[in-house]
Amino acid sequence: MEKSILNNIDSPLDLRKLSIEELPILAKELRKFIIDIVATKEGHLGASLGVIELTIALHYAFNTPNDLLVWDVGHQAYGHKILTGRRDIFDTNRQLHGLSGFPKRSESKYDTFGVGHSSTSISAALGMAIASNLKGEFNKQHIAVIGDASIASGMAFEGLNHAGVSKANLLVILNDNAIGIDPSVGALKQYLTKAKVGHKPQQDNMVEALNFNYFGPVDGHDIQGLLKTFEELKKIQGPKFLHVITTKGKGLKKAEEDQVKYHAPGKFTPETGELLPSNSAGLPLKYQDVFGLTLVELAKKNEKIIGITPAMPTGSSLKYMMEAFPERAFDVGIAEQHAVTLSAGMSTQGFVVYCAIYSTFLQRAYDQVIHDVAIQDLPVIFCLDRAGLVGEDGATHHGVFDIAYLRCIPNLIIAAPRDEVELRNLLYTSQINLQHPLVIRYPRGRGVRLDWKQEFKKLKLGKGELLREGTDLAVISVGTIAENVKQAIVSLNAKVKVAHYDAGFIKPLDEVMLHKMFSKFKKVVTVEEGAISGGFGSAVLEFAAKYNYTSQIKCLGIPDQFIEQGSMKELYEIVKLDVRSIVDAINDFLK
Numbered sequence: 218m219e220k221s222i223l224n225n226i227d228s229p230l231d232l233r234k235l236s237i238e239e240l241p242i243l244a245k246e247l248r249k250f251i252i253d254i255v256a257t258k259e260g261h262l263g264a265s266l267g268v269i270e271l272t273i274a275l276h277y278a279f280n281t282p283n284d285l286l287v288w289d290v291g292h293q294a295y296g297h298k299i300l301t302g303r304r305d306i307f308d309t310n311r312q313l314h315g316l317s318g319f320p321k322r323s324e325s326k327y328d329t330f331g332v333g334h335s336s337t338s339i340s341a342a343l344g345m346a347i348a349s350n351l352k353g354e355f356n357k358q359h360i361a362v363i364g365d366a367s368i369a370s371g372m373a374f375e376g377l378n379h380a381g382v383s384k385a386n387l388l389v390i391l392n393d394n395a396i397g398i399d400p401s402v403g404a405l406k407q408y409l410t411k412a413k414v415g416h417k418p419q420q421d422n423m424v425e426a427l428n429f430n431y432f433g434p435v436d437g438h439d440i441q442g443l444l445k446t447f448e449e450l451k452k453i454q455g456p457k458f459l460h461v462i463t464t465k466g467k468g469l470k471k472a473e474e475d476q477v478k479y480h481a482p483g484k485f486t487p488e489t490g491e492l493l494p495s496n497s498a499g500l501p502l503k504y505q506d507v508f509g510l511t512l513v514e515l516a517k518k519n520e521k522i523i524g525i526t527p528a529m530p531t532g533s534s535l536k537y538m539m540e541a542f543p544e545r546a547f548d549v550g551i552a553e554q555h556a557v558t559l560s561a562g563m564s565t566q567g568f569v570v571y572c573a574i575y576s577t578f579l580q581r582a583y584d585q586v587i588h589d590v591a592i593q594d595l596p597v598i599f600c601l602d603r604a605g606l607v608g609e610d611g612a613t614h615h616g617v618f619d620i621a622y623l624r625c626i627p628n629l630i631i632a633a634p635r636d637e638v639e640l641r642n643l644l645y646t647s648q649i650n651l652q653h654p655l656v657i658r659y660p661r662g663r664g665v666r667l668d669w670k671q672e673f674k675k676l677k678l679g680k681g682e683l684l685r686e687g688t689d690l691a692v693i694s695v696g697t698i699a700e701n702v703k704q705a706i707v708s709l710n711a712k713v714k715v716a717h718y719d720a721g722f723i724k725p726l727d728e729v730m731l732h733k734m735f736s737k738f739k740k741v742v743t744v745e746e747g748a749i750s751g752g753f754g755s756a757v758l759e760f761a762a763k764y765n766y767t768s769q770i771k772c773l774g775i776p777d778q779f780i781e782q783g784s785m786k787e788l789y790e791i792v793k794l795d796v797r798s799i800v801d802a803i804n805d806f807l808k
Contacts, residue, residue, distance in 0.1 A: 221246060222235065222239055222242055222243045222246055223243060223246040223247055223250060223299075223304065224304075226243070226300060226304070227302050227304070228300075228301060228302050229276040229277070229281050229282075229300060229301065229327075232273065232276050232277055232300060233276075233277055235277075237440070237441060237444065240270075240273055240274075240277065240440045241270075241440055243273060244269045244270050244273055244440065245468075247269050247272075247273070247296050247299060247300070248266060248269050248467075248468040248469075249487075250299060250304075250307075251265055251266065251269075251295050251296065251299070252266070252468070252469055252487050252490075253487045254307055254308050254310070255295075255482075256484065256485050256486065256487035257484060257487075258308055258310060258311070258312070259311070259481070259482075259483055259484060259609070260295070260310055260311050260318060260481065260609075261292040261295070261318065261480060261481045262466065262469070262472060262479050262480070262481065262482055263465040263466035263472050263476055263479045263480050264290075264292035264293040264364070264394075264465060264480065265292070265293055265294065265295035265296055266465070266466050266467050266468050266469060266472060267293065267392070267394050267437070267463040267464055267465040267466060267467050268293045268296060268362070268392055268437070268463060269296050269467065269468070270437060270438045270439070270440045270443065271362070271390070271392065271437050271443060271461060271463065272296040272297050272300065273296070273300070273440060274440050274443035274444050274447060275360065275362075275390075275447075276297070276300055276301075277444065278443075278444050278447035278448065278451075279358050279360065279447070279451075280358075281301075281327055282326045282327045282329070283357065284357060284358035284359070284360065285329045285342065285345050285357070285358070285359045285360070286327070286329060286360045286362070287329055287330045287332075287338045287341050287342040287345070287359070287360065287361045287362070288320050288330075288332060288338065288362050289332065289335060289336065289337065289338035289339075289361065289362060289363040289364060289367045290319070290332055290333070290334070290335045290364065290367060291318070291319030291320045291332040291333060292319075292480070293362070293364070293392065294319065294320050294328075295307075295310070297320070297327070298310075298316065298320075298325075301325055301327035301328075302325065302327075303316060303324075303325065311609035311610070311611070311782050312609070312782065312783065312784075313781070313782065313783030313784065313787045313788075314781075314783075315782070317611055317612075317781070317782060318609060318610060318611060318782060319331070319332050319333045319611070319613060320332050329341075329345065330342075330345075331613075332613070333610070333611070333612070333613020333614060334577070334578065334581065334613060335364075335366070335367040335370055335551045336363070336367045336368070336370035336371075336372040336373040336551060337372065338361035338362065338363050338367075338373075338376075339361045339363060339372075339373050339376030339377060339380065339387075339389055340372060340375065340376040340379075341361070342359045342360065342361035342387055342389075343359075343361075343376055343379060343380045343383065343385055343387055345359050346359040346383070346385035346386050346387045347383060347385050349386065350384065350385065350386075355386065355454075356386075357386060358386060358388065358451065359385070359386055359387050359388065360387075360388045360389075360390060361387070361388070361389050361390065362390045362392055363389065363390070363391060363392065364391075364392050364393075364394065365391060365392070365393040365394065365395065365401050365405075365406065365409055366401040366528060366550065366551055367551055368391055368405070369401065369402075369403050369405045369406065369550045369551060369552070370550070370551040370552055371552060371554060371555065377389070377424075377427050377429070378427060380427075380429070380456045381427040381428035381429055381456055382428060383455075383456065384454070384455055385455070385456060386454060386455070387455075387456045387457070388450055388457045388458075388459060389429070389456070389457070389458045389459070390459045390461055391409075391433075391458065391459070391460045391461060392437065392461055392463055393409055393434065393460060393461060393462050393463065394462075394463045394464060394465040394476075395410065395465075399477055399528060399529070399530050399531050399536075399548065400476075400477070401550065402528075402548050402549070402550045403549075403550045406550075408423070409460075424458045424460075428456065429456045429457060429458040430453055430455065430456070430457045430458065431457075431458050431460070432446060432449075432450065432457065432458065432459045432460070433446075433458075433459050433460030433461060433462075434460040434461065434462045435459065435460070435461055435462070436461075436462060437461040437462055437463035438463065438464070438467060443461075446459065465479075465480075466479050469490045470490060471485075471489065471490030471491065471492075472490055477531055478492075483495060499667075500663055501637070501663045501664040501665055501666055501667055501669065502637065502663065502664060502669060503534075503661075503662060503663050503664070504602070504637065504640065504659045504660060504661070504662065504663070504664055504697075505532065505533055505534040505602055505661075506534050506537075507637045507640055507641060507664060507669055508533070508534055508573065508600055508602070508640065508644065508659070509533070509534025509535060509536065509537040509538065510534070510537055511640070511641045511644050511645075512524055512535070512537070512538050512571060512644065513537050513538050513541045513542075515644060515645060515648055516538060516541065516542055516545065517541075519569065519648050520545075521567065521568050521569045521648075522545065522568075522569045522571065522648060523545050523546070523547070523560075523563055523568045523569065523570045523571065524538040524539070524542075524545065524546040524547070524571050524573060525546075525547045525549065525556050525559060525560050525563075525570060525571070525572045525573070526547070526548055526549070526556065526572070526573045526574065527548075527549050527550065527551060527552050527553045527555070527556040527574060527578065528548060528549070528550050528551045528552075529548075529573065529574070529575065529578075529602075530546075530548045532575070532602070532603075533573035533574070533575070533600070533602050534573075535548070535573045547559075553574060553578050553579065553581040553582040553585075554581065554582045554584070554585050556572055556574060556582065557572060557574075557579075557582040557585035557586055557589060557590060557597075558585050558589045560572040560590070560597045561585070561589040561590050561593065561595050561597060564590075564595040564596060564597050565593075565595065569596075569598070569647075569648045569651070570597050570598065571598045571600055571644075571647075572597055572598065572599050572600065573600040573602060574599065574600070574601065574602070575601070575602050575603040575614075575616060576601045576602070576603050576604040576605075576616025576617075576618075576619045576658060577603060577607075577613065577614050577615065577616050579599065579601060579619060580618065580619075580622070583622065586599075586623070586626065586629075586654075587626055590654045591626045591627060591628045591629055591654055592628075594628045594652075594653055594654070595654060596647075596651040596652060596653060596654060596655065597654050597655075598644075598647045598648075598651070598654075598655050598657065599654070599655070599656040599657065600644075600657050600659075601616065601619055601656055601657060601658040601659070602659065602661070603616045603660065603661045604616040604619055604633070604658035604659060604660055604696070604746070604747070605617065605658075605660045605661070605696070605697070605698075605746035605747065606660075606746065606775075606780065606785060606788045606789070606792070607661045608661070608782070608783065608784060608785045608788065609782050609783070609784070610782065611780075611781050611782030611783075612779040612780060612781055612782070615775075615780055616658075616660075617746070617747050617748050617775045617780070618747070618748055619656070619658055619747065620633075620658070620695075620723055620745065620747040620748070620751075620752045620753055621747065621748045621750060621751035621752050621755075622751075623656055623724075624723060624724055624751065624752070624753075624755075624756060625751075628653050628654060629653070629654050629655075629656060629724060630653050630654065630655045630656070630678055630679070630722065630724060630725070631655075631656045631658070631722065631723040631724040632655065632656065632657050632658070632678075632721065632722050632723070633657075633658045633659070633695045633696030633697075633720070633721070633722070633723060634657065634659060634696070634697070634721075635694070635696060635697055635699035635700075635719050635721070636664060636665050636666055636669075636697065636699075636700075637664040637665070637666050637669035638666060638668075638669055638671050639676075639721070640657065640659055641669065641670075641671065641673065642673060642674050642675070642676050643655075643657050643676060644657070645673040645674070645675065646675050646676045646678070649675060655678075658696060659696070659697065660696070660697050660746070662785070664697075665697075665700050676721075678722065678725075679721075679722050679725040679726075679727060680721060680722070680727050680730075681693075681718055681719055681720045681721040681722065681726075681727035681730045682718070682719045682721060682730075683716065683717075683718055683730070684699070684703070684717045684718065684719050685703075685706065685715070685716055685717040686714075686716055687714040687715045687716030687717070688714040688716075689713055689714045689715060689740075689807060690713075690715050690716070690738060690740040690741070690742065690803065690806065690807060691715070691716040691717075691718060691734050691737070691738040691740070691741045691742070692706065692715060692716070692717050692718070692741075692742045692743075692744060692803070693717075693718040693719075693720055693731075693734065693741065693742070693743050693744070693757065694717070694718070694719060694720065694743070694744040694745070695719070695720040695721070695722075695723055695743075695744075695745050695753045696745065696746055696747075697746070698744050698745065698746045698794060699717075699719050701744075701789070701794060701795065701796050701799055702717060702744050702799060703717065704796045705796045705797075705799035705800045705803065706803075708796065708800055709800060709803060709804070710804075713803075713804075713807065715803060716734075716737075716738070718730060718734060720753065723753050723756060724756070726756060726757070726760060728760070731757070731760055732764070735761060735764070735766040735768050738768060739767075739768050739769065740768060740769050740771075740806055740807070741757070741761075741768050741769070741770045741771070742770075742771045742772075742773060742802065742803060742806060743757050743770065743771070743772045743773065743774075744773045744774070744794070744799065745772075745773070745774040746774070746775070746794060747774055747775060748774060748775045748777070749772050749773075749774040749775060749776060749777065750777050752772075752774055752775075753774070754770070754772030754773070754774055755772070757770065757772075758770055758772070769806070771802065771806050773793065773794065773799065773802055774792075774794070775792050775794075776792060780792060
């Protein structure tokens with residue numbers, strides 16, 4: 218049996234002891250190592266497989282961690298993690314108390330900047346490079362590795378624009394594989410597509426126009442070629458840009474052929490890449506698919522309906538509308554701010570715009586929500602997917618802040634359906650003469666009903682519902698956490714009579730329902746899958762204070778800390794929103 222090179226590499230110092238001839242062998246081993254672990258443990262596959270040679274060449278040519286290497290998003294950083302001392306614990310990737318799925322400063326000195334959202338690498342690396350100049354460290358290298366989907370985002374351009382007039386020792390490496398999570402879109406994409414290895418793009422090179430020294434495109438899978446290029450680049454001061462062409466999923470045929478599916482494919486056979494069948498027969502549909510399919514249903518009858526998403530057509534299931542009505546559904550790339558203001562612009566012209574966006578990514582467009590939508594009171598419908606905890610993606614991706622950050626914005630209606638039927642009815646209701654902007658928040662994963670495809674029913678906005686009568690205590694929940702509350706109430710001592718209210722809306726609150734509840738109950742528990750600080754429970758507390766109710770109120774939700782990665786079951790237990798914890802909280806409160 219051949220001796221493994223990878224098993225002897227505990228840091229880039231070990232890597233630099235290898236001969237250049239051994240590096241392609243290491244690349245093969247590293248690829249196999251990632252494929253074998255991700256096949257059983259799951260995670261982001263294609264992006265990391267595409268940058269194996271680039272990762273090896275970077276750590277071989279540059280003196281990391283003294284030279285600072287910043288990865289954008291971090292989907293592509295698995296090889297980097299394995300080569301920087303985390304090989305033996307890489308199988309804990311994305312698990313509770315294990316490695317984060319993204320670079321993280323507290324995890325390793327080689328992770329120079331924590332990431333998870335896109336397009337931050339150029340600004341961060343430029344900040345580091347300017348800081349090095351101020352410290353007199355003029356020979357230090359600062360490298361940002363950014364994908365072609367991420368570089369089309371506004372923030373990346375802001376970073377490039379500033380870097381071009383600085384004397385910063387910055388190298389921006391564009392990892393161009395023609396795809397982010399879904400295929401990359403836009404005019405910049407078309408510009409880059411014309412570039413072939415060894416052929417510089419047209420004379421009016423936009424990167425050179427920003428005062429960068431431009432190199433490339435070069436083959437991202439040719440280690441020797443990359444090393445030669447890096448040696449040249451090291452000698453040049455100031456901002457430099459290297460365009461590298463790679464293949465996402467490189468080395469696993471199936472992952473090269475279906476790059477969307479193999480971005481994060483779930484479990485598969487490592488030898489062939491064949492996906493293992495996940496038995497979803499008889500299971501409820503995912504919320505995202507209920508959204509996507511319902512939107513197509515509505516769009517067939519209402520030609521004013523438009524769908525917009527920033528780079529998440531598959532993740533948000535807007536892909537169904539893009540297939541059915543390509544001229545009325547838009548993927549605008551990783552550009553959340555643009556997505557929101559584009560929606561606002563279309564809304565001014567009488568269109569019914571559904572902007573499908575993950576809760577964690579709407580954070581990136583906060584000003585646009587306030588300034589371009591809410592102040593003008595435009596009836597844009599924000600479909601906030603992945604609201605609440607999301608599991609293994611961890612702190613950067615949990616959608617737990619939206620209730621708190623949206624609740625304070627005037628004119629905004631905020632709804633959280635408790636199940637798929639309510640989601641459908643909200644989507645239906647929102648296209649009938651909506652007068653204000655509306656946010657509909659729903660979680661990642663599957664719903665609870667097989668009979669979700671019910672006849673549409675027009676809802677009264679701002680109305681809650683009493684789901685279960687009781688006398689001892691009232692629980693008021695908002696959103697899909699209602700299911701855990703329902704199960705908790707059923708498993709309580711039969712002598713305890715607990716009422717269950719579904720708020721339905723966070724803003725406006727159903728004040729008629731709340732008055733009835735507070736008049737009847739001396740003890741009230743609020744439950745939400747969102748931050749307790751400033752969240753739905755806070756809204757109920759404010760209501761009680763305003764009307765001088767003296768009932769005791771206990772708020773359950775996400776505590777005031779960032780929640781790391783783990784399975785949904787583990788995370789619910791940690792934040793005490795699992796059925797058992799809700800039972801305990803009610804029993805304690807009744808004492």
